[in-house]
Amino acid sequence: MANLVKKRAFEKGDIPTGANASEDAKLGKNLKNFNTWGRDSGTFAATCVLYFFLGLASESSSLFFAQNPLSDNVEISYFTSLMSLFMLIFTPALSNYFYAACYTHGCDLIAPTTFFFGKGMTASKIVWTFVSWLPKPSTGAFIGYSAWLLYQGVMYAIVPSKIGYGQRTPAGYLLLYKVNGFPVYIVTHILYLGLSYAGIIDPALIAKNWGGLFVAANFSGYLFTVFAYVKAHLFPSHPEDRKFSGSITYDLFMGIEFNPRLGKTWDFKLFFNGRPGIVAWTLIDLSFAALQYQKIGYVTNSMILVILIHATYVIDFFYNEDWYLRTIDIAHDHFGYYLAWGDCVWLPFMYTLQAQYLSINPIDLPASLAVAIVVMGALGYYIFRGTNYQKDIVRSSDGNCYIWGKPAEVIRTVYSTSDGKTHKSLLLCSGFWGLSRQFNYVGDLLMSMAMCMACGFNHLLPYFYIIYMYILLNHRIIRSEKRCRAKYGKYWDMYCEKVKWKLCPGLY
Template sequence: MRQVTWGRASKAGLTTSIGALFMVVSAPLWVHLDWIALEYFDASLTTTLRALMSKGPITFVQEYSPHPSYQAALGYTAWLALQSLLYSYLPGPKCLGQRTPGGHQLSYTTNGLTAWYITHIAFLAGALLGLLDPASIAKHWQGLLVAANAYGFALAVLAPLKGYWCPTYREDCKISGEQHPLLDVELNPRIGKHYDLKFFHNGRPGIVAWTLINFSWAAYQRERLGYVTNPMLLVIALQTLYVVDFFINENWYTRTIDISHDHFGFMLAWGDTTFLPTTYTLQAQYLARNPIHLTPLHTLAILATGLTAYAIFRSANHQRDHVRTHNGAARLWGRPATFIRASYSTSDWQVHHTILLTSGWWGVVRHANYFADLLLAAAMCATCGVTHVLPWTYFFFMGVLLWHRCGRDERRCRAKYGAFWAEYCEKVPWRLVPGVY
């Protein structure tokens, strides 16, 4: 096999190792601090940090840290088991992912939408029949937070160990003597032939839970106020649209950077099981505790922004897939599509061909889907007003994440496509935000 560089970096330098260690230590503290701010300090991060400084870390942790509970741990375990069963046994369309640096093209069963429907119908039926309290997730949130943290850490430790001892596709692993043990090793770790650990955890425990958590916090708000506010309804509508669209287009997701490029380690293991369901739902958590009311004009403006962002996101991805599917014989915005025919090679010495689109949204900005993601994140957070920073965490996180991904994508594509990518950058100069960056 020939070593290729566009799929991963096999060596971790000192800076990377220090950064990884900092992330492992600080990440759980971040989500705990968010919960503490919401639970005890009226969602004020400033007041929370002042309390931390005045009391000292040990006393602060003793007084305010979330506590585990047997009931929450049992519920979280049952949740993982349910989603794992649905993932393993529900029928669904088969699709092929993007070719890996090692030359593999893996098959996936995309049954996420069915799993989402079954989960939410069961939750709704249980609530209507009086079998469960729809606000139970919100009421047991601190215990669930602890349980998710524990599972995310366990998964993040076990994933690289599996990569060292029994990798599924050794050609796609990044293993070297300099590799930090906390970093990701396997690209597509699987148990057996079909149970893909990364694909399962990327979509099921966190993203299926995202809307379920929102609905529970809405029920909690209704229990407190007697009604659900329009900002809560708006953020639930926008985020439900995002989640359902994700599962409708789950086959497309198998060809995105998360699946085709990111190796499975702490960032995805802990991030998808803990950070995603706790941080992406901060708007609903905030509004349940700090209800606000938007004017009809503000509501319409936020809704219009969110729907516009969604339309850009969906149409941009459709344009790229449409042109590639038709080998360039397509029209975008009423004109023949323009593009660059590029080639790249994998470690098995095979040469592959693709299209770099220079028209439609991809002629406006090189990462049109990222721009739409950022705009949609702003709309979601705007439902909470501008008096607190905490509910805007999702927007700031997405900004940093997408900026980082832009840089990483640029390096990867430059290594993968060479002169073809340089030509593309000349034709489409803007990376993330047209006219700005």
């Protein structure tokens, strides 16, 4: 581990020798020629369309409850029900397709499709060939993933924690949460690094068992989706906060229970949002970095940048976990497939595509580009953290504070919950929040772009994250606008009159 960042470069004129000469030559070419897409414009356009519909589908079905924030039993359209069924099938299919692209075709996103062109293969042969590219289950991976979930669940329950409070639920509950993600994250990473350094485990263990872990995570995601559906019907934690749509597929996808729990504090939504996926995020990155080191003898600067940007986001998430209790995932979404499968599979397997890509296609970035990426990532983090800090300080001081050297400008609101009680809240309209109503997403997008650019420009696949995040965040803006208008009424209209832009000042 001490030599994990060993320097080695393919200098101009290097001539690979030995049994791995052709592989090294290919690697050297890849390290130098990072500045070409290697994709034609038609492929680029087709892939962007694919990403667009993915983001549209994943968020559009969520809009329905945003329009009905206080209703308990609602009916949805046939289209929304059908869209939910589509997402239950499409998202695992797409993640499997990405796996095939990465581990059979060198991260060429279109190759799993174009491979069959002009070969005259029968339909059954095409199907079985594609199936052969998919990840295979393994007993060891199932045991390992089960142990991971058990370990995280026990740590969530027993590690001492401070108590955090979320937003008041539609039924009027003010729930408390155990906020101990940061110490659990630190302990977990110390264990991983310590066991790796001692030679007890292979630091590339996760990467080398990626296919089996992928299958195990999918199984777990579906299992907890069904469990959440059954629990909501038979033994809900807070019956008044359930929402029934009348559609089995929609209720499976978006969830029925708002805060399913075991006991008073073991919260499924907080656990799945943070523990199986986000704690693992940087462990996965480190494992693929170790795999890259074992392949080529050093860790590229691009991999280091990806790990640093991901780690910045993840550590901030857990250090400020109390703040996360008031974000859309906890404060508004119900617990179903969207969060159960999404946090078991989508987050750890799709959000780590950059590290996976670089373990297969190692790239050394020029110093100038590396510096530009660092600056972009740092600016994004500054905006991301600054916007959230301003909102928190205004909330904790009841608006009696200074933002950018001036008294905070707020709109004091009154709203009602479904239990008939009246509550007060604040809408901040100065500082970052005076620039646009969701300026925090600008920081998210800058950080997302930085981590993608660290992968160079040979393939579009590692840019999945920024394209998907742009679509997802725009749809979240739509959800937020509808929800806030329903919740705050005239006060929201006043806020929109004062802060005219939704995301980017002067543009949107």
